[in-house]
Amino acid sequence: MYVLAPSLLGADFKNLERDIKAVEEAGASWLHLDVMDGAFVPSISFGMPVIASLRNCSRMTFDVHMMVEEPGRYAEAVREAGADLICIHAEACRHLDSSIRRIRETGARVGVALNPATPISAIELVLPLVDMVLIMSVNPGFGGQSFIPYTLDKVRALRERIGLLGLNTDIQVDGGITLDNAGDVLRAGANIIVAGSAVFRGAAGDNTRKFLEIFRHMETR
Numbered sequence: 001m002y003v004l005a006p007s008l009l010g011a012d013f014k015n016l017e018r019d020i021k022a023v024e025e026a027g028a029s030w031l032h033l034d035v036m037d038g039a040f041v042p043s044i045s046f047g048m049p050v051i052a053s054l055r056n057c058s059r060m061t062f063d064v065h066m067m068v069e070e071p072g073r074y075a076e077a078v079r080e081a082g083a084d085l086i087c088i089h090a091e092a093c094r095h096l097d098s099s100i101r102r103i104r105e106t107g108a109r110v111g112v113a114l115n116p117a118t119p120i121s122a123i124e125l126v127l128p129l130v131d132m133v134l135i136m137s138v139n140p141g142f143g144g145q146s147f148i149p150y151t152l153d154k155v156r157a158l159r160e161r162i163g164l165l166g167l168n169t170d171i172q173v174d175g176g177i178t179l180d181n182a183g184d185v186l187r188a189g190a191n192i193i194v195a196g197s198a199v200f201r202g203a204a205g206d207n208t209r210k211f212l213e214i215f216r217h218m219e220t221r
């Protein structure tokens, strides 16, 4: 029931295929792909052509985190490139409802993301329309930042809200997650963990297995 989504942003960009194989063979089932436009966030990462060529070397669920202004514009192109799930920021959409519906129409699963300072009330009304909520635990734009502790309160409140509504929504947390704080994130109510530097800094396969071990420990608790 818990999922590790290694974030490709932490990988060695001259060895993407090698790094993807390392985490896939170690048992990671999702790959988190961070698309940045230099406008919604300060930095620029990669886009559709890179996703499309990686699609040929992996069977993992491609979880595409769109850190771009008006991401609905790219729904079809990102789906075509190979996304299984497309996650968009509530803050980046003038018409969040219609952006969500546009992604849904492509056949992809839909996620909605919130920056640390955005309250969960911002997505209250669209919760029944999405498969996943991404709670950012750093300000988006860069890997390797420190986890912002108050975001755990948002995870707890969101898990409670999802339960009250009788929904089955996944909660993903992204940013500053390590082997040391992953347990706290899961106990707060998340079930999908994104980790970039904690996976790819050092031996990616070994680090993946250590995260999966934490998941097993939680499940048998």
Ligand code: DX5
Residues within 6 Å of the ligand: 007, 008, 009, 010, 032, 034, 065, 138, 139, 140, 141, 142, 143, 144, 145, 174, 175, 176, 177, 194, 195, 196, 197, 198
């Ligand atoms: C940050 C990205 C993250 C990033 C996480 O804006 O959304 O997915 O790769 O990297 P770490 O795990 O190093 O914080």
Ligand code: ZN
Residues within 6 Å of the ligand: 007, 032, 033, 034, 065, 174, 194
């Ligand atoms: Zn991300």
